[in-house]
Amino acid sequence: xxxxxxxxxxxxxxxxxxxxxxxxxxxxxxxxxxxxxxxxxxxxxxxxxxxxxxxxxxxxxxxxxxxxxxxxxxxxxxxxxxxxxxxxxxxxxxxxxxxxxxxxxxxxxxxxxxxxxxxxxxxxxxxxxxxxxxxxxxxxxxxxxxxxxxxxxxxxxxxxxxxxxxxxxxxxxxxxxxxxxxxxxxxxxxxxxxxxxxxxxxxxxxxxxxxxxxxxxxxxxxxxxxxxxxxxx
Numbered sequence: 001x002x003x004x005x006x007x008x009x010x011x012x013x014x015x016x017x018x019x020x021x022x023x024x025x026x027x028x029x030x031x032x033x034x035x036x037x038x039x040x041x042x043x044x045x046x047x048x049x050x051x052x053x054x055x056x057x058x059x060x061x062x063x064x065x066x067x068x069x070x071x072x073x074x075x076x077x078x079x080x081x082x083x084x085x086x087x088x089x090x091x092x093x094x095x096x097x098x099x100x101x102x103x104x105x106x107x108x109x110x111x112x113x114x115x116x117x118x119x120x121x122x123x124x125x126x127x128x129x130x131x132x133x134x135x136x137x138x139x140x141x142x143x144x145x146x147x148x149x150x151x152x153x154x155x156x157x158x159x160x161x162x163x164x165x166x167x168x169x170x171x172x173x174x175x176x177x178x179x180x181x182x183x184x185x186x187x188x189x190x191x192x193x194x195x196x197x198x199x200x201x202x203x204x205x206x207x208x209x210x211x212x213x214x215x216x217x218x219x220x221x222x223x224x225x226x227x228x229x230x231x232x233x
Contacts (some may be wrong), residue, residue: 045082
């Protein structure tokens with residue numbers, strides 16, 4: 001019986017070298033395209049397209065930018081036919097492992113000598129976030145990072161910080177210095193009036209406890225803004 005020329009060809013019917021899993025085993029992971037790697041995470045497509053075709057379509061919508069893929073939420077991914085909760089979770093987990101791998105390079109915490117040093121420690125924390133978070137670096141007398149602490153999570157445009165809880169944690173770790181930081185998911189790097197007000201309140205509280213506030217960084221995909229470098233601290 002003659003097959004319909006329009007009939008969809010499944011991955012299992014492809015030549016072996018074109019199947020993502022087999023291709024990885026035969027040629028190594030670096031031989032695979034981004035779409036083929038995502039297809040392995042997805043496992044299967046829909047009745048209309050293979051996992052590779054689906055992956056190509058998703059990446060096309062994102063300008064083939066894996067950073068944009070890492071920022072997609074569960075709902076964003078599930079908008080694609082063929083992507084359910086389980087497949088979306090697989091993609092999100094893989095993206096998070098990649099982010100953590102970058103962060104693992106700082107297993108030995110460095111001494112902070114500039115705003116750029118602080119930025120390099122903090123930037124991986126804020127990668128791919130679609131909401132605001134407020135983190136602090138806790139430092140010893142030699143300005144070496146002894147801990148990174150999440151202080152608060154917020155919405156898309158703001159984050160609330162409980163100053164009492166912040167300094168409770170600082171006193172527990174016996175840190176003598178702090179670098180404040182939060183992100184702007186919008187990409188804007190200029191501090192808002194609320195950012196400046198919060199910074200002043202934290203600095204005033206720190207003075208009472210004899211704790212140094214070395215800087216406050218605002219971080220986005222565009223880079224960072226340092227309160228210290230702009231004489232705002």
